[in-house]
């Protein structure tokens with residue numbers, strides 16, 4: 001049993017909290033404003049404070065500092081219906097114990113409350129970061145799903161634990177990784193994203209862990225690996241699913257022991273960076289295929305944030321679109337989204353997620369030339385990428401095609417035309433799809449393809465085979 005102070009201006013909410021808490025045996029005091037809450041805090045010395053962020057006159061965040069004067073040890077649990085990531089992080093940084101997003105279940109409240117009663121408050125957190133609403137790093141989301149993610153990001157930012165971010169491509173994993181860094185005590189150190197898929201497989205070990213001069217042919221001088229270079233900052237291992245199996249033990253060691261061993265060295269070196277990993281692949285599937293180590297997965301998934309696809313949080317579409325529009329047009333007055341355009345946006349599946357939405361808004365802003373943005377200004381939706389349509393399937397298809405060709409071609413005439421024949425299979429598919437996306441505008445399609453419009457016309461006119469690789 002504890003003395004609990006509830007500060008919330010919603011009478012109905014207060015009533016049900018009072019009932020629930022009193023029923024659980026606590027002594028409950030309720031205030032409808034921050035000002036009244038401060039008076040009560042002085043009188044009753046609460047052990048836990050449940051505080052709404054949005055209050056008339058003095059808001060919850062401002063009240064936190066004042067509450068500390070009256071009840072310095074009382075864990076404060078924030079309750080809010082809608083907050084930005086800034087609010088969540090600022091609340092956590094001000095030392096609030098936890099953050100409940102309304103509507104929350106009484107079960108959730110009970111769990112958090114019991115922890116709060118058992119634990120002393122978080123102290124000595126770094127000062128509140130200043131984030132400009134217009135800055136490109138701003139993380140947008142008002143849907144309940146994103147609000148929960150803000151809560152989790154804010155809570156984990158203050159710690160040093162590794163974080164695993166998963167979700168479809170374009171859902172904002174990198175944006176969230178940057179936010180975790182920005183709100184962490186490491187914010188003044190560097191944020192180092194490492195795109196594992198872009199590193200050459202033969203050099204990836206020395207890129208990540210470094211090497212000594214002479215460690216292998218071509219290693220002409222010592223090299224500090226990326227994990228060491230990150231110093232006390234944050235390393236984002238992007239496309240984690242692409243890290244070769246052979247290096248996964250070494251990575252696990254780096255995370256667990258906080259040590260890296262350069263190629264050609266035996267003595268490990270200390271590493272201090274924080275790890276965040278991101279992937280759009282299913283790690284459990286990769287584990288089942290023997291391509292990812294289970295122990296590394298379990299180590300990284302201690303704090304796992306699954307970023308939902310945009311189609312599961314459509315409430316965020318209008319505010320994201322408005323945000324991208326403001327960024328794109330630099331305040332051109334005519335550039336607004338017509339209600340029918342927003343309707344269309346809400347109905348699209350956005351397989352390319354927020355990245356696709358951003359590109360669509362930028363495209364539409366150019367196409368509308370400052371006029372209100374209509375549905376016609378939007379580009380065609382991106383088609384879903386099939387799970388199976390991976391690089392290895394491409395390779396399988398091309399290999400099969402090649403084997404067939406080699407088995408059937410006339411060696412004297414056709415063998416030196418293989419390259420042209422393969423292009424003949426692929427180019428029509430590439431051209432047709434690009435033209436489809438560019439609404440049959442040849443100049444635009446040529447620009448997207450990066451080829452001369454004349455070349456596109458000639459290639460289209462040439463008798464290229466229309467049969468796809470199969």
Ligand SMILES: Nc1ncnc2c1ncn2[C@@H]1O[C@H](COP(=O)(O)OP(=O)(O)OP(=O)(O)O)[C@@H](O)[C@H]1O
Nearest residue numbers: 138139140168169170171172173174175280354355
């Ligand atoms: N919540 C958000 N608020 C504002 N912009 C966002 C948000 N989430 C994503 N974006 C924007 O969407 C684009 C894609 O985001 P990001 O690169 O973080 O996605 P990702 O999940 O890491 O993609 P991938 O898996 O392909 O690397 C970026 O331009 C980013 O700025």
